[in-house]
Amino acid sequence: MIYAAYQSLDDIIAPFRTAALSALAFSPRQSGPFAQANLRNAAIMEMMSRFQLSHERPSFGIHTVRVQNRDVPVTEEVVLDMPFGKLLRFRRDIEAEQPKVLVTAPLSGHFATLLAGTVRTLLRDHDVYITDWKNARDVPRGAGMFGVEDYIAYIIRFMEEIGPGGHILAVCQPCVQALAAVAVMSEERNPATPRSMTLMAGPVDVRESPTKVNELANEKPLSWFRSNVISTVPLRYPGGGRRVYPGFVQLTAFMSMNMERHQSQHRKLYDHLARGEDKEAARIKDFYDEYFAVLDLTEEFYIETIDRVFQKAELATGDLTYRGRKVDPSKILRTALLTVEGGRDDICGIGQTTAAHELCSNLRPHLKRHHLQANVGHYGVFNGRRWDNEIYPVVRNTILAME
Structure with missing residues (x-):
């Protein structure tokens, strides 16, 4: 049930991410009286487009x-x-x-x-x-x-x-x-x-x-973990039918331990994007691109x-x-x-x-x-x-x- 619910929600949100990416591609960032408004709009679109998890290994980036x-x-x-x-x-x-x-x-x-x-x-x-x-x-x-x-x-x-x-x-x-x-x-x-x-x-x-x-890890019996955090992989994936502990569940647990910090970082990300501070924004994006790549x-x-x-x-x-x-x-x-x-x-x-x-x-x-x-x-x-x-x-x- 956990995996099916997550997958359904992600499928619902996907078109909105796609729309945000399309809008971002055509968002003007030229100078002029509307430059600041354009930056804010672009920041909103980028934040929406990033509302997702990745299930594929990122590059190590070591060249x-x-x-x-x-x-x-x-x-x-x-x-x-x-x-x-x-x-x-x-x-x-x-x-x-x-x-x-x-x-x-x-x-x-x-x-x-x-x-x-x-x-x-x-x-x-x-x-x-x-x-x-x-x-x-x-x-x-x-x-x-x-x-x-x-x-x-x-x-x-x-x-x-x-x-x-x-x-x-x-x-x-x-x-x-x-x-x-x-x-x-x-x-x-x-x-x-x-x-x-x-x-x-x-x-x-x-x-x-x-x-x-x-x-x-010690406050619940093993039966609780089996019943509440283990789920079945949807059939659309190569491992369809395999019982797993989903990576998105683990990520949720990690984030809940420092939720205020993660919220603060995303507010900073929006502020950097809205001010056109691409270098500062890139540092935060790089971290969360890795952090939001989850493995079951x-x-x-x-x-x-x-x-x-x-x-x-x-x-x-x-x-x-x-x-x-x-x-x-x-x-x-x-x-x-x-x-x-x-x-x-x-x-x-x-x-x-x-x-x-x-x-x-x-x-x-x-x-x-x-x-x-x-x-x-x-x-x-x-x-x-x-x-x-x-x-x-x-x-x-x-x-x-x-x-």
């Missing part, structure tokens, strides 16, 4: 990167294409070999492009790959199911494709799966076991400093994440299994561990990621490091000025030390 004092071309290359995700490489036009890093992106309602800033910074000194997750509504039902253990399997397969000597960096939600994957690979003595593992603002143990997000999750992945990560904290309690076998982080002996947390993170509380150090009990002290970044929230841990200038150097040095 060049500064490497050793020169601008180097960057091209996106699909290294491995699997039913629910691709291994994407950002190939740089340089001959020198640099550390290979797999960035594991969250599967939580947005595309991997949310980490474009993270990737752009890493590309200065690394050969970067990323988990490019597909929108579940576009994956045919014949592809089967995709749950938490499948995510772990994908990480292992991607690391094997990258080959020996790689590193892994997990952002937010997949810190649990990344740690589990490294534990499994270490126990099996997989040649592609990462040399270092960076876990950034992830819910390794949600019992530490619970946040509003943790409380919301399979029912099983969403429900298992609520159950196994947020309600039972299975990794922290030692109860997490992978393919019928207990996941044991104490088997990690040679992979350096770096954990990063934000002092003002209201999504993942302080101590939730650091818990990985206790779990990796047989890892020698010189292979462990923790970085607490003061005065940054969740997003600031992996994007923005402090990520670039203060957190990234710690990540880079950890990786370099294991080369």
